[in-house]
Amino acid sequence: MHEVSLLESALELARAEATRQGARRIHRLTLRIGAMAGVVPEALSFAFEVVTQGTLAEGATLEVIDVPLQCVCELCAHAFSPPVYPCECPRCGHPRARVAQGRELELASLEVS
Amino acid sequence: MCTKCGCSTGSTAQQQASGAAVAHHDAHPHHEHPHHHHEADERRVLEVHQSLLAKNEHQAWHNRERFQQKKIRVFNVLSSPGAGKTALLERTLADLGGTQRIGVIVGDLATDNDARRLRRPGVQVVQVSTGTVCHLEAAMVARACEQLDLNALDLLFIENVGNLVCPAAYDLGEEQRVVLLSVTEGEDKPLKYPTIFHNADVVLISKSDLASAVEFARATALANIHRMAPRARILEVSARTGAGLTAWYDLLTPRAVHV
Numbered sequence: 014m015h016e017v018s019l020l021e022s023a024l025e026l027a028r029a030e031a032t033r034q035g036a037r038r039i040h041r042l043t044l045r046i047g048a049m050a051g052v053v054p055e056a057l058s059f060a061f062e063v064v065t066q067g068t069l070a071e072g073a074t075l076e077v078i079d080v081p082l083q084c085v086c087e088l089c090a091h092a093f094s095p096p097v098y099p100c101e102c103p104r105c106g107h108p109r110a111r112v113a114q115g116r117e118l119e120l121a122s123l124e125v126s
Numbered sequence: 127m128c129t130k131c132g133c134s135t136g137s138t139a140q141q142q143a144s145g146a147a148v149a150h151h152d153a154h155p156h157h158e159h160p161h162h163h164h165e166a167d168e169r170r171v172l173e174v175h176q177s178l179l180a181k182n183e184h185q186a187w188h189n190r191e192r193f194q195q196k197k198i199r200v201f202n203v204l205s206s207p208g209a210g211k212t213a214l215l216e217r218t219l220a221d222l223g224g225t226q227r228i229g230v231i232v233g234d235l236a237t238d239n240d241a242r243r244l245r246r247p248g249v250q251v252v253q254v255s256t257g258t259v260c261h262l263e264a265a266m267v268a269r270a271c272e273q274l275d276l277n278a279l280d281l282l283f284i285e286n287v288g289n290l291v292c293p294a295a296y297d298l299g300e301e302q303r304v305v306l307l308s309v310t311e312g313e314d315k316p317l318k319y320p321t322i323f324h325n326a327d328v329v330l331i332s333k334s335d336l337a338s339a340v341e342f343a344r345a346t347a348l349a350n351i352h353r354m355a356p357r358a359r360i361l362e363v364s365a366r367t368g369a370g371l372t373a374w375y376d377l378l379t380p381r382a383v384h385v
Contacts, residue, residue: 015260015292022178030174040169044178051294051321098320099353108356118178118295126169 016056019118020064026120027070036125039070043124047117048082049098082115182296185264189299192271193282198229199378200282202298204322205306206315207288210332210365212240214306215283217365218374219249222281226379229282231270233262240285250274261292264299281378290315294322302327305358307351309333309342316347316354323354328361328377335364 023042031039042061046052054077061075084100085092088107095101100110177183193200203211212232219228229250232241241253252270254262267284274282284300286293305326307315310333316323323329329351337344351360359377363370 015295018259018261018263019178019295022181026174026176026178026180030172034172036170036172049321049324051291098324099356101353108353120174120176120178122174123172124169125172 016052017060017064019052020057020060023120024064024068024070027123028068031069031123031125034125036123037069038126039068039073039123040126041074041076041124042070043076043078043121045078045080045117045119045121047080047115048096049112049115050118052118054079078121080114080117083113084110084115085113086110179295179297182264185268186297186299189264189268189271190301191299192276193299193301196276196279198276198279198282199302200284200298200300201302201304201378202284202286202293202300203304203306204286204290204293204326205288205308205332206290206311209288209306209308209311211285211288211306212243213365214330214332214363215244215285217368217371218283218378219244219246221368221371222375222379223248226280227278229274229276229279230285231262231267231274231282232285233266233287235260235287250279256287260287260289261296262286262298263296267298290319290322294325304328304330305355306330306332307347309337309347310340313343313347313350316350320354323351323358326355326358329355329358330374331360331362333364333366334362334369335367 023044027039027042044057046054057077058075065071065073081094082097083092083094086102086105086107087109089102089105091102091104092113093103099108100112101108102110203215205211215230219230222228223246227248230244231252231254232244233254233256234240235256235258238253238255241251245251252273254266254270256262256266262284284298303326305322305328307329309331331347348360351358361370361373361377363374
């Protein structure tokens with residue numbers, strides 16, 4: 014369960030940005046989480062309440078945008094979206110592909126006042 | 127972009143970074159932002175787009191640079207609990223300790239049992255107790271390195287916390303990621319834990335001496351690993367009998383001569 018560590022990082026980034034922009038409260042944190050990031054969204058929601066307690070994000074909403082896996086075949090450049098690894102090209106069968114997206118662990122935006 | 131070290135960490139992480147290793151960032155000029163006045167309840171959206179792992183990746187970048195400067199080959203060793211990480215390292219230390227100067231950083235939630243198993247003359251061992259944290263982070267490795275004489279090391283093993291999920295996301299600054307899959311765990315582990323196998327440079331099938339006893343489906347296991355980790359080197363080893371270890375040692379010390 015490294016979701017707590019990740020949310021602590023998110024909150025750290027959020028607080029720094031909110032403070033820098035002169036905000037006093039954080040109402041919403043929006044995260045982008047890749048399908049292969051190794052994170053359980055339910056565990057994030059569970060940890061969020063604990064991590065935000067007593068901070069300027071207390072009571073805030075956690076929004077998670079799921080980013081699907083997207084691969085590009087190294088051989089024929091076909092782009093495809095398997096639900097999970099492996100990234101085997103459905104067109105030419107090549108086993109190696111570049112992962113174009115799906116590993117994101119990102120604080121996308123904040124809603125503040 | 128950090129102009130000092132070239133890493134891609136944003137300014138937020140730099141300003142929050144602490145500790146001697148990143149102290150140079152204090153010299154960065156602080157950006158002035160114009161402050162607009164808003165009504166107390168006026169809500170607005172701030173675009174951030176920063177990686178939650180930015181701070182770790184920044185530290186990992188510094189670790190890697192340091193290891194390269196000191197010409198130390200660093201291996202991040204990962205597996206589920208009980209797959210044989212410590213036994214493999216014990217045997218490796220016994221076989222290579224005479225020709226290589228070796229260090230081990232051992233991560234565990236609690237106890238220093240593994241570190242005691244690995245401690246022997248001529249080997250530098252540091253135990254990192256992570257408490258409730260299920261993985262090692264780059265900053266923990268940097269702190270552990272303060273207890274090591276890096277000038278007297280050829281190889282450094284980082285034995286991660288036994289866990290196939292959480293450590294996958296954390297770059298420690300290693301040269302190679304080694305993932306162990308023991309024959310007693312079952313052939314479908316690579317399918318169940320795709321992320322950690324996908325990012326492996328080396329996959330070791332461990333406890334190969336037990337393969338027939340547990341009716342290990344070798345061909346299926348190899349096929350599953352190939353599918354998940356098409357770039358990884360796959361070796362079958364037994365720390366007990368020594369089978370397959372020559373290939374493992376060749377990988378650790380390509381230019382060294384060992385018995």
